[in-house]
Amino acid sequence: MDETIKRVIPNHFSLPRRINRLGQLAYNLWWTWNPEAQMLYRLISQRLWDQVNHNPVTFLKRVERSQLNAVTNDRHYLELYDRTFQKFDAYLQDTQTWFARHYPQFAGETIAYFSFEFGLHECLPVYAGGLGILAGDHLKEASDLGMPVVGVGFIYNQGYFVQRITEDGWQETSTYYLDYDEVPIIPLTDAQGQPVLISVELPGRLVHARLWQVQVGRVALYLLDTNLEQNQENDRQLTARLYSSDPEVRISQEILLGIGGVRALRRLGLQPKVWHMNEGHSAFLVLERARELVQSGLTFEQAAAQVRKGNVFTTHTPVPAGVDQFPLWLVDKYLSTLWPQLGLTREQLIALGHQTTPWGESFCMPVLALRLSDHANAVSELHGEVSRRMWNFLWPDRRADEVPITHVTNGVHTPSWLARRLRLLYERYLGPDWLEHLDEPELWDRIASIPDHELWAVRQHLKRKLALYVNERARQLWMRGNVHPSQVLASGVFLEPYSLTIGFARRFATYKRATLILRDYERLLRIITNPDMPVQIVFAGKAHPADEPGKLLIQQVYRAVKDPRAAGRLVFLEDYDMNLARLLVQGVDVWLNNPRRPNEASGTSGMKAALNGVLNFSVLDGWWREAYNGANGWAIGEDADPVDPTHQDELDALSLYDTLEKEIIPLYYQNRSTDNIPSGWIARIKESIRTLAPQFSTRRMLKEYLTEMYLPCLEAAEEEIPADTAVTLDQAN
Template identity: 60%
Template sequence: MSALPKEGMIPKRLARLRDLASNLWWTWQPDAQRLFQRLDPVLWEEVRHNPVALLRRIERIRLNAAAQSPVYLELYDRILAEFDRAVAGETWFERSFPEHAGTTIAYFSTEFGIHEAFPAYAGGLGVLAGDSLKEASDLGLPMVGIGLLYQHGYFTQRITEDGWQEALYEDLDLENLPLARVTGPDGQPLQVEVSIAGRLVRAQIWRLQIGRIPLYLLDTALPENLPTDRELSARLYDGDPERRIAQEMILGIGGVRALRALGIRPGVWHLNEGHSAFSILERLREHIAEGLPFEEAAAWVRETTVFTTHTPVPAGHDRFSLTLIEKAFAGYWEQLKLSFEEFCELARQDEPWGPTFNMTALALRFSNHRNAVSELHGRVTRRMWAHLWPDRAVEEVPIRHITNGVHIGTWLARRMRALYQRYLGPDWMERVDDPALWERVLEIPDEELWAVRRHLKRKLVAFMRERARRRWQRNHVPPIQIVASGVLLDPYALTIGFARRFALYKRAYLLFRDPDRLRRLVNDPHRPVQIILAGKAHPADEPAKRMIQEIYRLIKDPSFGGRIVFIEDYDMEVARYLVQGVDVWLNTPRRPLEASGTSGQKAALNGVLNLSVLDGWWREGYNGANGWAIGEDRDYEDPEAQDVADAASLYELLENAVVPLYYDVETDGIPHRWLRMVKESIRSLAPFFNTRRMMKEYLHEMYLPAMEAARRRTAIPREPVL
């Protein structure tokens, strides 16, 4: 277990702070966070909102004072009672589907974004996985997560004076994380083995508790492994193909074996993207070892596998050369009673340079429950993979869509939550997927909504100024970099946010195509505009890093007046401040390459208006009155023509719609027409683009059919797996 203070170090009256710190349920409970913050507000910021680190470092005198405070104890007792209900009370799933209460859903993902204190995520895929586990806990779904424990997490981003991104890697401080090393009946750490290229690689198992949901993480940093194998779980998305395939063998094959070692036999296997598709091979191997012929084993695997694909970008689908597959699997195919050629056909995808073993193709071929993550992405995905079903028309390819959503408890600002509590009713968090509930948003007085929105923007500006001050103090960076970090921002000017992973198809450069026009826009003395950018480029993505550099050099131009800034090291903490504090959320992907996106959903929930290309989720969410659509609802053959048209549309909307509406303030100092659009945005978007609706869709359309199939299959007598 992580090194929380031993019993006796914490006053007996507050002893259960240890329980609370050991379960990441607190990450989506503002009052639980305040319980730790009130112990020592300064230390809480220093440890980056990590209660394990806080309890290890806090002075005993502060704990004693809290144990004597009636106000603190009242909050403590209330939060612990809520915690106990959340992790042990009767659940919605148990009430609704008692016949499936004993069926486990295994959720595999290469990354999980739970909180910034545990940096095991790179971007949207991981944050979606984290949000999914949190919602599964809220609903009581019988789920377990499977992933890897990255000793270096994802990289820390630093921007040099000339705008170049540097990637810094730091060891994960396991002592300050609520991780439990899983042990076996003999009290020794539980381990699994995977044969990779003819050598055995061992992995130990850690548990991270997310409310009701255990997340099991595999770690190869063991002394009995070769030095190179200890590094397999060191970094997220290793660029070397040999290490990448080994990572994915640990995740997929090792993940299945870890569940078996834990005594867990899932009825449903959900693969969040193709990185974990090797789990399919291991499950086939198990069934064949039990005596099933290959086709029957394959049918069993298909009936109980759910696969979600997240990207229409070809580079986002892992594929390996057949030479590398032959080396890495070294005879594994014989356990499937296949030849090497037959083994390769399970996932064969021909590329211009030759045949490959494609992880997405493997997952699609061996799952009966497949989905893309938005309506448009579904259409693109069916077209992209239609060759796997040559006897079907493209529109009949069996890949449906379940549009992504966001976990409201994680991303909603505390002040907005309090506002909703007043006007939506005390049980509103239990009904967030009910459209009728959100009609009440229209009853919120404009002055109250405006006061909250202004408060959140002041918090954002204060946060950025404090980050800039600390950077100045710590690194002594040149003054121009401090300006570029946001110290000159105005907490009352129209503020636009653009934050996401930097890749060329995200088109962060679109806003800068006409610098003179942009300069006039931001420097209007009567209606100023300020723009906040944030995001990381993959360390191996040189074009994306050059794009950041070019944008950063423009940002440093004094003629922009410090109104365009870049926040380095974008993470979940920065994301929360941005989606809660800006006025407008800008998204400019090259359609149709944005599978879904969720940052704009988080922003909308907090009263931020979307200004976006009609791609991903926004194509479904936009209704003409709840934000703005950049460009047309169409695809382009010519990328340059698309850039020209979309940039022209973006500037036109900013100049003639967005800016005038924001500054259309009436005599009471409130922009009522702006707030009318804000309310329409919340009313129309919040009930659908949330994980409660999303996870219920997965349950009804994917999990329950797989559970029924598993129940039918388990009725057949079987020999135990050796």
């Protein structure tokens, strides 16, 4: 990194000398996946820690001095403090990481990872959903492995949105304004103490962006911010919020992320050999990299061939309508100064991203990325098949199975999502160094050695924790004084930890079919209100503010939740975030997922649930098609794509109800041991953990990205490009 760039951790705090490093720890998100580090704040004041949404920066600014002084006289606290910082220092100073041991020849190289959103923790609400959570887990795992990854994205000062549900079940949104002084982000300044800036060209003007840094263990994440006085008001809003529905705002954001992101890394003195695009939002980076080479004297064909070698593109979208694409008039307006710098005509540049759709011609970002990347992947095996068919038209001389799009199935960052009690249990029975070997299947065979009563006790603890949290949320909702009593009841007043509990928490997009379980409503009521074997279902999730059908789904679910006949056994928890997600994937018994196949590219929430001993009940789509073995959860429907969506909904609903009534509910309640432990249920939990925890981890995922994508890029970086291998514009067409 450029040594003139200053990275100064803000000093907002006046802490007792004995514990003054709590301020340093607050600005490294290593604490987000290390429970002992979080305990250092929680033990000072649990009430305040929860009140500030587990944000250590805000916590240290608001905590009473007397509370800080008190822990400096607590021997047990100081022992935890010293032990935690020894671990923290050893982690940061380790020169023998997994990557350093296995690939010492690539020490000093850089892998750049671009994403429109990064979900790292609830205290940094600059994410909307699964794509961002995956990106956050990607950086955390890269840190654990010692991979030389840097992230590039945006800091959204208005985040995504805060969700409130009206008495009638309608989603209302409000803005959460991010105060940069209250979150763990670090300003970057130059040698003169001025903010580090980059700029990009938009029609008739320059737009400037400031650079911020989030430290994620050993990995740096650089975030662009256009909320600067020197920008026009509209341009100041470019990094205000995620996923604008205005196409001019969207193309401006994507120019800023792709082109501006490359310039940001250059400004920081970084020269990546690998450029990983997490979806098509950042695909303009391929043009900026080509422009650099053309300006240095290469032809576009030569530049494109060189750029391709270092590009990795991950697609997450299984339907053509879901990809980023822009009308050609927007390309004319926003890129007209770029094609001369590339040595191209307008038609040649448009050809790089051209796609003909039923609604006309467009410039498609995944097409641009695919044309200029040597390495491309989908995010599950089935999604790979779908993607090869979907993009087959780019390789008209090949069969679909020959299209060069492979798959790397997603995973989850184990330490971030695993409950602390289970972590202690795994440490006791898998070995103290189990986290160093978590992607090794043979390690997880030791799950069988965990006594049933110990595993069941932890599972019951996690259910009680969820129920207490939900009850307290309901209390806080009631105390607001502006809600109807039925809304308080709908928020989980009657949730209790002894009934079979099903979780359905995700984005409320129509293809996810949130209302499938309501299809035969009378049958559902009989299932959940059975006095001998009751069932609770907890819903949570947001719809995009512009997604009216998604908001209607929330309303339908909420009206069912409020129905007195459901006896409070249906619950909707508003304002779904990472904190609530952790509690749900740890605290329910069954994780329900019923998208309309094959529209779920991968999905990761079920992986988090499985890690915590929650059993999956899912359509054989995305990751579950690879994961399900007949004994580690349950499947909804068949392993086949639907022909008629309405008919498929009917068949899947019947499968869902039948499996619930005949398999899941009896296994949970019947044939319990004398000490009331469902041994058959525990056996299925152990099989689920054994088979899913090692395979669906980011440890396995990152190692696959490294061997299949990153290493070929690194090895090819120094090779000369023979003239006859250069990409021609005819090929682009």
